[in-house]
Amino acid sequence: MRALRCSARQFEVLVERNLELLFSDFGNTVLLLLQAPIIAGCMILVWRDVDQATDTLYFVMTLSAVWFGAINACREIVKERAIFLRELRVGLEIGSYIWARLAVLVLLGFVQCLVLVVMVNSQVALKGGPFLHFVVLLAASLAGTSMGLALSAVSGTPDRAVAGVPILLLPQILFSSVILSEPHASRVTRTLQDLTFTQWSYDAQLEVAAAEPHLGSILLAVLVLAGMAVALALLAAFLLDLGSRRA
């Protein structure tokens, strides 16, 4: 149960420290933030030609949000493993460590999703308005961030962690209804679809864009994504605990 231990005081100190690190590593932070306008610019180039938001645009936005989260988080633990192990010996609580990481990374994902939605919506009007699309993408980005943290917790080096991101993202593409429509999917595939963030986020975005959107379905999808994010953050904590016992 060591992985679940969390104190408010440690959480506060670690959030401050992570924020400090984010600002001090200015080059890397800018590079991460620049992803959003670059990807949004590419989307605008493609979808301005058709002059309307299509279902594939929503899928690409969803995938981008998950990507932002995963790539932001994948190096965060592994790059300072030595510091983490040293601090663990003097009373660091793994729960505080993981939640503090997640809190600061959420800020980064927040800005990225905001830039993505605002830029795309300014040129290709998103059906249903930008606000709900942003909320759904933020939830997808949060889930991606937790997935990135779990990956970081098991990776040996930062390079391996970055190389692992596509391996985790490919199933998010493959097990989506964009690749294989529901009537053609087997039961196993449908079950796997239900476990991917992209499917929940994409379905929610389609619901936002629908002529008569059902807010309950959108809320459910956001809650499921948030639940997946919490589950993966806990997994990251357990993996980190396991790794630290072996070290």
Next chain:
Amino acid sequence: MRRFLVLFGLLLVLAGVVLLFSTRTGLQFGGVSMSTSADASYLEQRTVDFLEDIRFKDFEKAATYHSIEDRRTVKIPELLERIFQVRPEFLDILRYEVLAVELDRSRTRARVKTRTVVKLLNSSEIREPEIIFYWHKDPRDGWVMKLESSLR
């Protein structure tokens, strides 16, 4: 922690402003608008007003967006029937949004592209027609709509 909360609060406010009050031509807070083009912002607002008038079947008010000469002859219900292919009494306008506002180089002609979500009450069918409203700047009446030209 205080810095984190301040930053998070600022981002929430920024997101709220940008996502909830943004329009195609700038920002709109109640009656106050911030836009790079006053004409574009005005036309966006006028088009939304027009769509709201026809949503609430206020055809007299809807006629006032036309020039003074046209107001006597324009028949909004007939024009609506031509646009939506259904009699106005069967038309339920659920939602509308302005997609783009374009002005020509002389800035005396404009087109406002809109998407409207309508329900046909006699069949429960949902349609999402995109309609372009054409406007021109009359020296006397200011910006006036040419609804007939939108149907051509």
